Amino acid sequence: MHQVQLRQMSINQSGIIHAVKASGELGRRIRDMGLVPGTPVTIVGRAPLFDPVALRLRDFTMTLRNNEADHIMVNIEDPQP
Numbered sequence: 001m002h003q004v005q006l007r008q009m010s011i012n013q014s015g016i017i018h019a020v021k022a023s024g025e026l027g028r029r030i031r032d033m034g035l036v037p038g039t040p041v042t043i044v045g046r047a048p049l050f051d052p053v054a055l056r057l058r059d060f061t062m063t064l065r066n067n068e069a070d071h072i073m074v075n076i077e078d079p080q081p
Helices: 024-032
Strands: 002-005 014-020 040-046 053-057 060-064 072-076
Touching: 014 024
Parallel strands: none
Antiparallel strands: 002 072, 014 040, 014 072, 040 053, 053 060
16 A cells, blocks of 8 residues: 555545645645545546546545645555556
8 A cells, every 4th residue: 555646546546535735724625525534535537638636535526626636645555466
């Protein structure tokens, strides 16, 4: 298992949020959306220019801009050889 930024995840890749590195208003807003440590998340799509990213968590789909996704660290499983 290793950590990546949410922005670096591939479509259909899943992981568990490890940390939100943003502080202040941005950090509060991200957490208010339900993006908190321990939450499973799956990338479901990206816009044509890769911004924003669509993700699925807690039975709903939401989108985040890349500059927001950069602050979210996710634990993902290492690919099987």
